[in-house]
Amino acid sequence: MSHPNRERADRILDAAGELLLRMGYRKVAIDDIARAVGIGKGTVYLHWRNKELLFQALMMRESADLTDEILSAVKADPAxxxxxxxxxxxxRTTHRRPLVMAMLRGNAEMFGSMGDLALRKQQDELRAQFEDTMLRHGLVRTDVPNLSFAINATTVGFYFGGTLTDEFDGIPLEARADALAHVIRTAFEPAGEPDPxxxxxVAAELxxxxxxxxxxxxxxxYAHDPTRAPG
Structure with a gap:
């Protein structure tokens, strides 16, 4: 059963997302969000005690939806x-989510303070687990120095490399994604077909x-869900 406070929290996040895309993180105020939802400012503060926490929640919701999308793809095809x-x-999925792109590109200062340390720790542990599991099962090369860093730096380059110049604006998303897949495949995975x-x-474990x-x-x-805990 969905809870009315949950629904209200989602409406607040929806409005925050729309305003973020229209105005940018710095310009959006809690007042604007409350007005867009048709509630008082105090009601927004029941859910999140400041703007930063509210936008963290929005980012978490986007990240959860994005990860769910990847998970369904893995369930359909373990490879x-x-x-x-x-x-x-x-x-591909990230580029089809304008909110995630806006948060990645234009709001580095907010992104840098993505406060929840427990979650960040979980993400770091997951990254280490990915590398460890892939190495253990022979799905990545063993001769790449600082493998995690190398994969991460390569991937980030594909997200931001095109933003420094307009030279590559004409390359469609699919072609960029294919180029990224090719680089990761040839640089970091062993030659030949992986063992099914x-x-x-690995698909089950990860x-x-x-x-x-x-x-x-x-x-x-919903960590600050007013139904669960005061404040």
């Missing part, structure tokens, strides 16, 4: 767990870890 497929799928059994084991991450996000969204 989606391979780094080049998962990273390029995530790239290893792929299935799928479960991603489900836990989503549960953490979903809890975090």
């Amino acid at each position: 989606m767990i391979l780094p080049h497929r998962m990273i390029s799928a995530s790239f 059994e290893a792929v299935a084991e 799928g479960a870890a991603l489900e836990e991450l989503v549960a953490g996000y979903r809890n975090g969204i």
Whole structure:
């Protein structure tokens, strides 16, 4: 059964997202959000005690939805767990979510303070687990120095490399995603076809870890739910 306070929280987040896209993070005030939902400012503060926490909740909701999308793809085809497929799928999905792109691109100062340390710790542990599991099952190369850093830096380059110049504006999203998949595949994965059994084991193990991450996000969204705890 959905709870009215949950529904109100979601309406607040929907309005915050629309305003973020229209005005940018710095310009959006709690007043604007309350007005858009048709409630008093005090009611917004019942859910989140400041703007930063509200936008963190919005980011968590987007991240949970995005991760759920990747999870369904892995369930339908375990080979989606391979780094080049998962990273390029995530790239496509992220670019189709204007809110996530806005938060990644224009709001680094908010992104840098994505407060919830427990969640950040969970994300770091998940990254380490991914690398460890992939290495253990032979799905990534063992001769790449600082593997995590290298994969991360490469991926981030695909998100931001095109923003420094307009030279690449004409390259469609699909073509960018394909280029990213190719680079990850050739730079970080062993040559030849991966062992289907290893792929299935990794998909099961990492799928479960991603489900836990989503549960953490979903809890975090409504952490200040007025029905659960005061303030």
